Amino acid sequence: xxxxxxxxxxxxxxxxxxxxxxxxxxxxxxxxxxxxxxxxxxxxxxxxxxxxxxxxxxxxxxxxxxxxxxxxxxxxxxxxxxxxxxxxxxxxxxxxxxxxxxxxxxxxxxxxxxxxxxxxxxxxxxxxxxxxxxxxxxxxxxxxxxxxxxxxxxxxxxxxxxxxxxxxxxxxxxxxxxxxxxxxxxxxxxxxxxxxxxxxxxxxxxxxxxxxxxxxxxxxxxxxxxxxxxxxxxxxxxxxxxxxxxxxxxxxxxxxxxxxxxxxxxxxxxxxxxxxx
Amino acid sequence: xxxxxxxxxxxxxxxxxxxxxxxxxxxxxxxxxxxxxxxxxxxxxxxxxxxxxxxxxxxxxxxxxxxxxxxxxxxxxxxxxxxxxxxxxxxxxxxxxxxxxxxxxxxxxxxxxxxxxxxxxxxxxxxxxxxxxxxxxxxxxxxxxxxxxxxxxxxxxxxxxxxxxxxxxxxxxxxxxx
Amino acid sequence: xxxxxxxxxxxxxxxxxxxxxxxxxxxxxxxxxxxxxxxxxxxxxxxxxxxxxxxxxxxxxxxxxxxxxxxxxxxxxxxxxxxxxxxxxxxxxxxxxxxxxxxxxxxxxxxxxxxxxxxxxxxxxxxxxxxxxxxxxxxxxxxxxxxxxxxxxxxxxxxxxxxxxxxxxxxxxxxxxxxxxxxxxxxxxxxxxxxxxxxxxxxxxxxxxxxxxxxxxxxxxxxxxxxxxxxxxxxxxxxxxxxxxxxxxxxxxxxxxxxxxxxxxxxxxxxxxxxxxxxxxxxxxxxxxxxxxxxxxxxxxxxxxxxxxxxxxxxxxxxxxxxxxxxxxxxxxxxxxxxxxxxxxxxxxxxxxxxxxxxxxxxxxxxxxxxxxxxxxxxxxxxxxxxxxxxxxxxxxxxxxxxxxxxxxxxxxxxxxxxxxxxxxxxxxxxxxxxxxxxxxxxxxxxxxxxxxxxxxxxxxxxxxxxxxxxxxxxxxxxxxxxxxxxx
Numbered sequence: 001x002x003x004x005x006x007x008x009x010x011x012x013x014x015x016x017x018x019x020x021x022x023x024x025x026x027x028x029x030x031x032x033x034x035x036x037x038x039x040x041x042x043x044x045x046x047x048x049x050x051x052x053x054x055x056x057x058x059x060x061x062x063x064x065x066x067x068x069x070x071x072x073x074x075x076x077x078x079x080x081x082x083x084x085x086x087x088x089x090x091x092x093x094x095x096x097x098x099x100x101x102x103x104x105x106x107x108x109x110x111x112x113x114x115x116x117x118x119x120x121x122x123x124x125x126x127x128x129x130x131x132x133x134x135x136x137x138x139x140x141x142x143x144x145x146x147x148x149x150x151x152x153x154x155x156x157x158x159x160x161x162x163x164x165x166x167x168x169x170x171x172x173x174x175x176x177x178x179x180x181x182x183x184x185x186x187x188x189x190x191x192x193x194x195x196x197x198x199x200x201x202x203x204x205x206x207x208x209x210x211x212x213x214x215x216x217x218x219x220x221x222x223x224x225x226x227x228x229x230x231x232x233x234x235x236x237x238x239x240x241x242x243x244x245x246x247x248x249x250x251x252x253x254x255x256x257x258x259x260x261x262x263x264x265x266x267x268x269x270x271x272x273x274x275x276x277x
Numbered sequence: 278x279x280x281x282x283x284x285x286x287x288x289x290x291x292x293x294x295x296x297x298x299x300x301x302x303x304x305x306x307x308x309x310x311x312x313x314x315x316x317x318x319x320x321x322x323x324x325x326x327x328x329x330x331x332x333x334x335x336x337x338x339x340x341x342x343x344x345x346x347x348x349x350x351x352x353x354x355x356x357x358x359x360x361x362x363x364x365x366x367x368x369x370x371x372x373x374x375x376x377x378x379x380x381x382x383x384x385x386x387x388x389x390x391x392x393x394x395x396x397x398x399x400x401x402x403x404x405x406x407x408x409x410x411x412x413x414x415x416x417x418x419x420x421x422x423x424x425x426x427x428x429x430x431x432x433x434x435x436x437x438x439x440x441x442x443x444x445x446x447x448x449x450x451x452x453x454x455x
Numbered sequence: 456x457x458x459x460x461x462x463x464x465x466x467x468x469x470x471x472x473x474x475x476x477x478x479x480x481x482x483x484x485x486x487x488x489x490x491x492x493x494x495x496x497x498x499x500x501x502x503x504x505x506x507x508x509x510x511x512x513x514x515x516x517x518x519x520x521x522x523x524x525x526x527x528x529x530x531x532x533x534x535x536x537x538x539x540x541x542x543x544x545x546x547x548x549x550x551x552x553x554x555x556x557x558x559x560x561x562x563x564x565x566x567x568x569x570x571x572x573x574x575x576x577x578x579x580x581x582x583x584x585x586x587x588x589x590x591x592x593x594x595x596x597x598x599x600x601x602x603x604x605x606x607x608x609x610x611x612x613x614x615x616x617x618x619x620x621x622x623x624x625x626x627x628x629x630x631x632x633x634x635x636x637x638x639x640x641x642x643x644x645x646x647x648x649x650x651x652x653x654x655x656x657x658x659x660x661x662x663x664x665x666x667x668x669x670x671x672x673x674x675x676x677x678x679x680x681x682x683x684x685x686x687x688x689x690x691x692x693x694x695x696x697x698x699x700x701x702x703x704x705x706x707x708x709x710x711x712x713x714x715x716x717x718x719x720x721x722x723x724x725x726x727x728x729x730x731x732x733x734x735x736x737x738x739x740x741x742x743x744x745x746x747x748x749x750x751x752x753x754x755x756x757x758x759x760x761x762x763x764x765x766x767x768x769x770x771x772x773x774x775x776x777x778x779x780x781x782x783x784x785x786x787x788x789x790x791x792x793x794x795x796x797x798x799x800x801x802x803x804x805x806x807x808x809x810x811x812x813x814x815x816x817x818x819x820x821x822x823x824x825x826x827x828x829x830x831x832x833x834x835x836x837x838x839x840x841x842x843x844x845x846x847x848x849x850x851x852x853x854x855x856x857x858x859x860x861x862x863x864x865x866x867x868x869x870x871x872x873x874x875x876x877x878x879x880x881x882x883x884x885x886x887x888x889x890x891x892x893x894x895x896x897x898x899x900x901x902x903x904x905x906x907x908x909x910x911x912x913x914x915x916x917x918x919x920x921x922x923x924x925x926x927x928x929x930x931x932x933x934x935x936x937x938x939x940x941x942x943x
Binding site for chain 2: 496497500501503504505507508509511512513514515516517518519520521
C-alpha cells in the first residue's frame with residue numbers, strides 16, 4: 001500500500017454531547033471533487049442534526065432536556081417519550097446481560113442514559129449515512145468509532161484505527177483494522193463471517209465519574225477497548241468491563257463475539273487474539 | 278423403624294451433598310485458577326517467572342477459556358505444563374468436559390516457558406463453545422497490533438472532551454483532511 | 456362356638472367379655488409382608504430427603520459456593536437454593552397425591568395425603584423466599600431496589616412473567632388449602648382451586664430451564680431436572696387419569712338397585728364386568744362418581760361393603776357399597792336411579808390385608824365405619840378363633856350390616872361383640888358405652904391377646920382416636936394399628 005495510491009480523505013467535525021464528532025469520507029476518484037465535498041457537507045448536516053436532537057432529549061447538562069426533567073422528578077418514566085423509554089429499555093436489558101456491570105442509573109439512583117446514548121447516536125448516524133447512499137466513511141465520536149466500507153473505495157482495505165495510550169495521549173498503544181472485507185486479516189472477521197466495524201473505548205478517569213464501578217473502589221482497568229460488529233455492543237461492553245473488572249471481561253469475551261484490549265491500572269495489558277500481532 | 282429411616286435419610290442426604298460439594302470444589306478450583314490467571318501478572322508473556330509459576334499460568338490459561346460463570350476442568354493442565362516446562366516442545370493437555378463442550382488444550386513450551394496455549398478440540402454445544410477460544414490473556418505491549426499515528430485514519434480512546442480534542446491525535450488527523 | 460353375641464342392649468346389662476388368656480403362637484405368615492412394607496415405608500422418607508439433598512447438590516456441583524462470595528452473590532445463591540428445594544418439594548407433593556401404588560401400599564392413602572399437606576407450607580415459603588431473594592440479590596448486583604428489579608425481571612427476561620403468575624397461583628392454592636380457610640368454602644371450591652396447582656407448576660417450568668443458568672442446555676443438571684419433572688407428570692397422568700378411565704371402561708359399572716339398610720343409610724348395588732379383578736380389596740376404598748346430572752363431578756370415597764359377587768360367566772358380577780346420607784352429595788345418592796353409570800378409581804388405602812403383620816386380627820368399627828370392616832372380615836386371612844370384631848353404635852339399628860357380620864363371624868370363627876348405648880358424658884376419652892365404661896371394662900378385657908394382633912379401627916375420628924389410645928395402652932405396637940380416616 002504505497003502512499004501515492006492512498007485515496008484522498010475529507011473530514012468534517014462538529015461539537016455535540018460535550019465532545020467532538022468527526023466524519024471522514026474517502027473521496028471517490030470517479031467523482032467530481034465539488035460533488036464529493038457537497039455530499040460530505042450534506043451528510044455532516046444530517047449526522048449533526050441527529051446528534052443534536054438526541055442531545056436535546058438526553059443531556060443532563062441541559063436543564064430543559066427530558067432527561068433532566070426525569071432526574072428532577074418532574075416526569076415519570078411511563079410518561080416519557082418513546083425515544084426515552086426505548087433507550088431505557090435497551091439499557092435495562094444490557095444491565096441484565098452484563099449482570100449489573102452496565103447500569104443506566106447513577107449510584108444516587110438518578111437515571112443516566114448517557115452510557116448508551118452516544119452509542120445509539122453513532123448507530124443511528126451510521127444508518128443515516130448508509131441511507132444516504134454513502135458506502136465509505138468513518139465516524140468518530142469522542143473516541144468511539146464506526147466505519148463503513150473502506151478508506152480505499154472499491155477495495156477490501158480496512159480502515160486503520162489507532163487506540164491512544166492512556167498514559168500518554170500523544171502516542172498510540174495499539175491498532176485495529178475496522179471494516180473492509182479484510183481478506184488477509186482474519187482477526188477482523190467474526191465467527192459468522194461478519195466484519196467488526198465498531199470500536200469503542202472506555203476509561204476510568206475521564207469526564208468525572210462517568211462509569212460507575214460495581215466493585216466500589218479504584219477501577220481495575222484504566223482503559224478498555226472493544227471491537228464489535230455493532231457500536232452499541234462495543235460501547236456498552238467497554239463501559240461494563242471498566243466497571244466490572246476481570247470477571248466482566250471474561251464474561252464479555254465468552255458471551256459476545258468481540259475483541260477486547262484492556263489496560264490495567266499499572267499499565268499491563270490483557271488482550272484477545274484479535275489484538276495480537 | 279423410624280430410626281432406621283431417619284439414619285438412612287441422613288446418610289443418603291449427606292452423601293449426596295458431599296458428592297455435589299466435591300464436584301463443586303473441583304469447579305471452584307479451576308474457576309479461581311481462571312481468576313488468578315486473569316488477575317495475575319504477565320507471567321506467560323514475559324517469561325520471567327520460574328517454571329512453577331509458568332506452569333500455573335499455563336493451567337489457568339487453558340481453563341480460562343470460559344467466562345466467569347462457566348466451568349472448566351483443566352486440572353491436569355498444571356501438572357502437564359509443569360512437566361512440559363522442564364522439557365520443552367508441544368504438549369496436549371487432558372480432554373476436559375466443560376458446560377460449553379469438550380476442550381483439549383495444547384501447550385507449546387520453549388526454553389522452559391509456555392509460549393502458546395491453543396484449544397485443540399471444541400465440541401459445539403448449542404453454538405456456545407464457538408467463542409470458547411476467545412478470551413483476554415495477559416500480553417506484552419510489544420505483542421499487540423502496532424499502529425503509528427502516521428498510518429491510521431482514525432483514533433479511538435476513552436471519551437475525549439471537546440477541550441482535550443484540540444490537542445488530540447484525532448484533531449491532527451481531522452485537520453489534515455479538512 | 457367362637458361367635459359370641461351377648462344380650463342386646465336396652466336391658467341395661469353391660470356386655471360381659473369372657474376373659475380367656477390365649478397362648479400366643481405366631482405362624483409368621485404375615486411377617487415377610489410386614490417387613491417388606493416397613494422397608495418400603497422407610498424407603499419413602501429416605502427417597503424424599505435424598506431428592507431434596509440432590510436438588511441442592513445440583514447447585515453445589517455447579518460450583519455454586521464460589522458464586523456466594525459477595526453479599527449480592529450470597530443472597531442470589533440462597534434464592535437459587537430455595538427455588539431448587541421448593542420445586543423439589545412441589546414435585547414430592549404431586550407424587551404423594553398421585554396415588555402411586557408403591558406409596559399407597561407402603562403408608563396408605565391418608566398418610567400420604569397427610570405428608571402432602573405437611574409439605575404445602577414449607578414449599579410455599581421456599582418459593583416465596585426464592586422470588587424475594589432473587590429479586591434482592593439481582594437488585595443488589597445492579598444497584599436496584601427489589602421492586603424495580605422484579606419489574607425489570609418481569610418486563611425484560613423471557614418467561615419470567617410466567618414465573619410471577621406461577622408464584623401467585625401457588626400462594627392462592629396454599630392459602631385456600633389452609634384448614635381455617637378451607638372450612639369457609641365448600642369442598643368443591645377448594646378442589647377446583649387445587650387444580651390450579653397444575654397451572655402453577657406448568658407456568659413455573661419455562662423459567663427454570665430458560666433463565667436458570669444451572670439448567671443451561673448441555674448440562675447434566677438439565678437432564679436430571681427434566682427427568683424428575685417429566686416422571687412426576689407421567690405418574691400423575693397415568694395413575695390419576697389413565698388408570699381410572701381404563702378401570703371405568705373396563706368394569707362398565709351401573710347402579711343396579713338402592714336398598715335401605717337403616718334410616719338414612721342405603722346399600723348401593725352395582726353390576727359390571729370383570730369384577731374379579733376388584734376382589735380381595737376388602738376395606739380399601741374406591742372413588743366413585745355417579746354419572747347422573749348434578750352428581751357426576753362429585754367424587755365419593757367409599758369402601759366396598761361386600762366382596763364382588765359373580766353373577767355371569769364372563770366376569771359379570773355385582774358389588775356393593777353402603778352409604779350414609781351425610782354430606783350434600785351423599786344425600787343425593789339415596790335417590791340414585793337404576794342404570795346410572797358409575798366411574799371408578801381405585802382401590803386405594805391400606806385398610807386391608809396388605810397391612811397385616813400378625814396372625815390375630817381385631818376389627819373395631821362404629822357407625823358407618825362398620826361397613827368397610829364387613830368386607831375386610833370377609834376376606835382377611837385368619838384361623839378360627841383368632842379374630843375379634845367389636846361393633847359400636849348408639850342402638851342396634853346403628854350397627855349397620857350387623858346381621859351380615861354376625862353370619863360372617865359364624866362362618867369364619869370370629870368373636871363378635873356388640874357395644875351399644877350412649878357415651879358417658881363425663882368421660883370424653885372413652886370409646887365404650889357408658890355402662891361398660893363405668894363397669895371398668897377396657898379393650899384388653901374384650902381381646903386379651905390384643906397386643907399380638909393387628910387392630911383395624913374405622914369410625915368417627917374422635918372416637919377412633921380414643922380406640923387407638925386404648926389399644927396403645929393395651930400394648931399394641933404402632934405398626935399393628937390400622938386406621939382409615941374418612942373425614943378428609
